[in-house]
Amino acid sequence: MAQVAELAGVSHQTVSRVLNDASLVKEETRLRVVAAIEELGYRRNFAARLLATNRSRRIGMVTAHLALYGPSMIALGVQEAGQDQGYDVSIIGLPEFSFEGLQRAVDRLSDQAVEAIVVAVPHKDAVEMTQSLQLSIPVVMVQGVTERQRLSAGIDQEAGAKLAVGHLLDLGHRRVAHVSGPADWIEARHREAGWRAAHEERGLLPGPELAGDWSSQSGHRAGLRIAQDPDVTAVFAGNDFMALGVLHALHAQGRRVPDDVSVVGFDDVPQAEFYWPALTTVAQDFSELGRRALSVALAAVRGDDDPEVALIEPTLLVRGSTAPRH
Known part of the structure; x- marks a missing residue:
């Protein structure tokens, strides 16, 4: 980072602001820093950033049945929302849901220092099993949730x-x-x-x-x-x-x-x-579901009050397979 700062003719702090998408940097300065980063082939050191800030900017996600349309689209929605907010999303897909599988997935994500975990598992025992893990980081549920359920986002x-x-x-x-x-x-x-x-x-x-x-x-x-x-x-x-x-x-x-x-x-x-x-x-608006899930997760990471997030209303698309009864 010091080499980038020297080449761009700016301070170390300015390079850091550019990397973190801060709004205080002039566009001309930002472009010089970006050009220096590309010329030097600079890559951020994940471990160093974690030590310096205690923030990984990484969200974990546990899902199941990714071969099915709904679960795969939910995972995509969360991943895209994470990218929009500057967060990486680590996804672990479970071929079959069980408490042991959930525990292993959560352990793996914890090893990556994720700041929160989104659980997209549709099984009837998923909420109870997840709560029993008593994790120290926020956990947001996105499937099978009910209206005004804490730390959740869902489609009605x-x-x-x-x-x-x-x-x-x-x-x-x-x-x-x-x-x-x-x-x-x-x-x-x-x-x-x-x-x-x-x-x-x-x-x-x-x-x-x-x-x-x-x-x-x-x-x-x-x-x-x-x-x-x-x-x-x-x-x-x-x-x-x-x-x-x-x-x-x-x-x-x-x-x-x-x-x-x-x-x-x-x-x-x-x-x-x-x-x-x-x-x-x-x-179903899976993109909106991803945005809401990430918003709830990041609010919890910041320590904000749990936002009351209403369920997303689906839309009926009328096509040729229905007609009045004869």
Whole structure:
């Protein structure tokens, strides 16, 4: 850093301000420092910075099931938000969730001196298990959270399901089937609750519920059963991949979508608008979720009061897979 300062003709403190994106440096001075950094090939020493400031500017993240769309997009949202705030994000993905796996992941992140940890694990015991670790740094939960939950940021899954099912009921459908996600996922439970609530608010009994596992294969199995029930004229699938399986099964059984059966998914995967027909679905703002999660984490690191962060409202995207009941 001293060599950079000498080459740029500035003080050591000015170089430090440029590296930390301080706003007090004139643009001309900043450009000279940046040019000197590039010429000398300077790289910051992580260990030295940690010793000098006691700040790693690193956030840890524990997640699971990164092969699935939702978890991978949440991880991307947190990582992008960290970069925007000048923080590195260390992500540890768990192939299967367990207390032992969570403990190992947290230990590894602690070894990296992370300032806070974001936990994006959708399982029903995740909050309780995380709290039992009694960590000395802030921990922010981002999946399966409830309104005004401390140290959390989330998307309102139940409200999203109510949007989807309410859309179908407003089209005149009266018996909406549901293909649900795994029973041990909190988000699957919240989406199921929204499906039921939409019916209850209109004084209706819901259609059949069929268990899925987020895969298109499980949606296809459910779709074959739904195709045999002439009373079912609409389906709410817990995610878009299961909705794809439902569409395929209905087509194979001669049930036309949306003429005979309307179908709604959840997530708005990039392929959803190219399904046939294009899929009506619920979109989640994962970028905003990442920004809110990081904001809550950094506020906790600073010692600020826990901000009351409302759940993010999802959006219904109406496409060609839904139509009024005939």
